[in-house]
Amino acid sequence: MLAVNALDVDINGTPILRGIGLEINSGEIIGLIGRNGAGKTTFLRSVMGLLPVVNGNILHRSKELKSSPGYKRAHLGFGYMPEDRRLVPEMTAEQNILVPV
16 A cells, blocks of 8 residues: 655755645556646655655555655565656557556
8 A cells, every 4th residue: 555645845945746645555556647737747756756755754555655765665666657758669558667667
């Protein structure tokens, strides 16, 4: 299970996310949708440990991840593949999605 509670994230001193919460249970598949600039990528980068969290917490199986570096989160199975059709063009869509795994 992944639980994100009251997440606040700033980028270069500019508030981007405020009070964001999300809970994903084992076996669930979710989609994160929103307009450009809504904070989807910032949220994912924060969960991955690529951006620092100002406030709130990120729990994976009840263990706090906020202070864990990104490489340790990757070992727990967290992956992130940015949207860019040029990243691995010779691979299928499925292969590209599985790259972080």
